[in-house]
Amino acid sequence: MLVADALLRRQAGDAGRKLVGFSRDAMAAMRAHAWPGNVREMENRVRRAVVMAEGTRITAADLELASSVGGAHRGLRELRAGLERETIRSALRRNRGNIARTASELGISRPTLYGLLDKLGIDRR
Numbered sequence: 001m002l003v004a005d006a007l008l009r010r011q012a013g014d015a016g017r018k019l020v021g022f023s024r025d026a027m028a029a030m031r032a033h034a035w036p037g038n039v040r041e042m043e044n045r046v047r048r049a050v051v052m053a054e055g056t057r058i059t060a061a062d063l064e065l066a067s068s069v070g071g072a073h074r075g076l077r078e079l080r081a082g083l084e085r086e087t088i089r090s091a092l093r094r095n096r097g098n099i100a101r102t103a104s105e106l107g108i109s110r111p112t113l114y115g116l117l118d119k120l121g122i123d124r125r
Helices: 004-014 026-034 040-052 075-096 097-105 110-120
Strands: none
Touching: 004 040, 075 097, 075 110, 097 110
């Protein structure tokens, strides 16, 4: 997947991340995905994955694509993290990045929100 590799190199460079490539499950998931948004969708997924990746390789979970390696179903932990990530991002947008208001809306303390932001790799801006 030459396009994906080129996008990864560019996005990782822009973000200052040292990523060596895609995992097997990510490659399989990208091949299986229909890409209805074409290259723009791929670019957006790779950009988010560069930020979210915990290791040196982008995984199918980082791309938010179902892995065809080991089954197409995501585990409960992945689903929960994805739901938490989207809920927090939406609340941050609604509150224009204000941490105190976001934490209050979510019914959690500010330290808990900071911990979730770090754990889920969410930009505080």
